[in-house]
Amino acid sequence: MNTRLAEIYDGKEWKLPKEWFDKYPWLMSFNFHQFNAVRKDSFMWKMDNGKVEEYAVRRVYKSLCMNGPKVLWSGAVWFSQNIPKHAFILWLAFKFRLLTQDRLLSWGFVGDLRCSLCKRCPDSHKHLFFECEYALAVWRRCKVFGKMIDAPNSWPDIVKFVEEKGFMKSVWGVIGRLVLAASVYFIWQERNRRQFEEERRSVQQVCDIVFETVRLRLLGLTFKDTVSVRMAADIWGFEVKAKDIGNSLNGFENLGVG
Numbered sequence: 001m002n003t004r005l006a007e008i009y010d011g012k013e014w015k016l017p018k019e020w021f022d023k024y025p026w027l028m029s030f031n032f033h034q035f036n037a038v039r040k041d042s043f044m045w046k047m048d049n050g051k052v053e054e055y056a057v058r059r060v061y062k063s064l065c066m067n068g069p070k071v072l073w074s075g076a077v078w079f080s081q082n083i084p085k086h087a088f089i090l091w092l093a094f095k096f097r098l099l100t101q102d103r104l105l106s107w108g109f110v111g112d113l114r115c116s117l118c119k120r121c122p123d124s125h126k127h128l129f130f131e132c133e134y135a136l137a138v139w140r141r142c143k144v145f146g147k148m149i150d151a152p153n154s155w156p157d158i159v160k161f162v163e164e165k166g167f168m169k170s171v172w173g174v175i176g177r178l179v180l181a182a183s184v185y186f187i188w189q190e191r192n193r194r195q196f197e198e199e200r201r202s203v204q205q206v207c208d209i210v211f212e213t214v215r216l217r218l219l220g221l222t223f224k225d226t227v228s229v230r231m232a233a234d235i236w237g238f239e240v241k242a243k244d245i246g247n248s249l250n251g252f253e254n255l256g257v258g
């Protein structure tokens with residue numbers, strides 16, 4: 001491991017035992033970006049644009065990642081106050097990638113394909129968010145918690161709504177996004193519980209869990225003392241503290257949401 005390149009390569013040829021070339025044929029075509037017998041050896045990585053740069057996991061990761069255009073709904077999913085597991089499920093929902101039965105069907109899955117929430121319609125992403133009467137009842141109540149009464153009830157329309165709304169960093173902007181993420185998360189969780197564990201919770205119980213989870217999250221955040229924050233604090237039962245960076249959850253400054 002301590003052998004330097006200059007000890008086994010003279011700038012034109014390897015100084016290695018001949019049998020090594022049978023064992024490691026790639027040695028024949030091995031390409032050195034620059035050979036300098038005096039300089040310290042280092043690993044290099046050829047980037048997409050052909051530029052050769054010093055190897056670093058960060059650089060390689062970036063060059064391997066596909067960089068698509070930024071989606072307009074990203075701010076509704078990835079924001080510092082969101083609950084990570086909720087953000088993940090919401091992200092899958094925005095990409096229409098949650099594994100509902102209609103997707104499994106295309107893989108040859110055979111089983112009960114009805115929605116486990118209403119037991120009436122085929123289970124699909126479109127049905128779950130929120131054509132299903134159970135899921136719709138949860139969403140209708142949760143929208144009110146998040147002051148999003150004008151939010152639509154079908155997922156493609158919700159995507160448009162989120163893209164157009166853009167959610168501000170105001171207290172209700174944060175609460176609205178937390179409620180959306182928690183609603184999707186707990187509807188998905190309830191669907192899975194019924195599918196795999198046959199446990200059932202009522203619409204009211206799921207709404208209560210959404211409310212309590214968002215409330216607990218809000219308790220960990222620090223808000224600026226403003227009129228709208230005080231109104232939100234009354235409804236959600238959290239305290240309005242003076243902005244205190246050291247006191248905020250996860251070390252986030254929480255943007256002094258106001």
Ligand SMILES: [Zn+2]
Pocket residue numbers: 115116117118119120121127131132133134
């Ligand atoms: Zn259903």
